[in-house]
Amino acid sequence: MSFVLDDVGLTHTNGFVALAGIRLSAAQGESIALIGPSGAGKTSLLTAIGTAHLPSSGRMQVLGQDLPAVPSARQLKALRSLIGTVHQSAPIALRQRVVTAVLAGRLGQWPLWKALASLAYPQDIAGAREALARVQLEDKLFARCDQLSGGQLQRVGIARVLYQQARLILADEPVSALDPALSLATVQLLVQEAAAREATLVASLHAVDLALRCFARIVGIRDGRIAFDLPAAQVSQAQLQALYAHADGSAAALPTLGSMGSATPHLVPGPAAEVITCR
Numbered sequence: 001m002s003f004v005l006d007d008v009g010l011t012h013t014n015g016f017v018a019l020a021g022i023r024l025s026a027a028q029g030e031s032i033a034l035i036g037p038s039g040a041g042k043t044s045l046l047t048a049i050g051t052a053h054l055p056s057s058g059r060m061q062v063l064g065q066d067l068p069a070v071p072s073a074r075q076l077k078a079l080r081s082l083i084g085t086v087h088q089s090a091p092i093a094l095r096q097r098v099v100t101a102v103l104a105g106r107l108g109q110w111p112l113w114k115a116l117a118s119l120a121y122p123q124d125i126a127g128a129r130e131a132l133a134r135v136q137l138e139d140k141l142f143a144r145c146d147q148l149s150g151g152q153l154q155r156v157g158i159a160r161v162l163y164q165q166a167r168l169i170l171a172d173e174p175v176s177a178l179d180p181a182l183s184l185a186t187v188q189l190l191v192q193e194a195a196a197r198e199a200t201l202v203a204s205l206h207a208v209d210l211a212l213r214c215f216a217r218i219v220g221i222r223d224g225r226i227a228f229d230l231p232a233a234q235v236s237q238a239q240l241q242a243l244y245a246h247a248d249g250s251a252a253a254l255p256t257l258g259s260m261g262s263a264t265p266h267l268v269p270g271p272a273a274e275v276i277t278c279r
């Protein structure tokens, strides 16, 4: 298995219970979309799987390592070097050059001398160029990150994970800063990359239609718990309505790719709205 979470809970330092009773596992090479309303716990789940926040309760195994019983900081670092994370806002030093930001994907895998040398002079320019070409940003290779748009920065973060060649890719709303066409192309790229390398991919997505079209397995999260874990074709409109319903039970609009950024989001007519094609 790529990861197994057994009755995992995550309580933040202020006492807020972000996750409770999470049972979730993935075989190596599976691709899973996490969906659910804002504040449901999608990011918290990704940070738990990625070991950024170790669970407060329950047991977890990631890439063969038992957590939180990983014995040393060194082992934890080695484990994290196999996990690639795409953040909503890429944690990139803005004064850095794009090439350096992409090569940072392998800092955890390189010996210390090479990692340090790469900060001064990029050690694998060709590799960085190749990764950037896949997100249509090869012309920005030597640009400074503070000269990029938010969407371009998000794609640099994706290029970094592609370059990392992680065994487990965790993408937290990886296309939040992109327009619908680029969102689709970028999610396709991540799904295809994971399939080609038999990497596991878990991506949280706001756009329900994008998730249903691009991922075979959908996990719905609400109030820190798993509401459903189903093949995309089996997710019903009623389950989606329940997942996104307001706290008082009244219906809420399902977020879709077409409605992202729109002032008036609309209800999709069914779980498979004919707005995009992923495969």
Ligand SMILES: Nc1ncnc2c1ncn2[C@@H]1O[C@H](COP(=O)(O)OP(=O)(O)OP(=O)(O)O)[C@@H](O)[C@H]1O
Pocket (backbone or CB within 6 Å): 012, 013, 014, 016, 017, 018, 036, 037, 038, 039, 040, 041, 042, 043, 044, 045
């Ligand atoms: N560091 C923190 N300390 C305290 N509470 C937190 C912390 N991080 C998140 N939370 C709370 O945990 C809950 C889940 O947050 P999380 O970011 O996981 O949700 P999400 O589903 O990713 O939301 P969104 O779609 O808006 O990004 C929220 O109620 C949030 O306020």
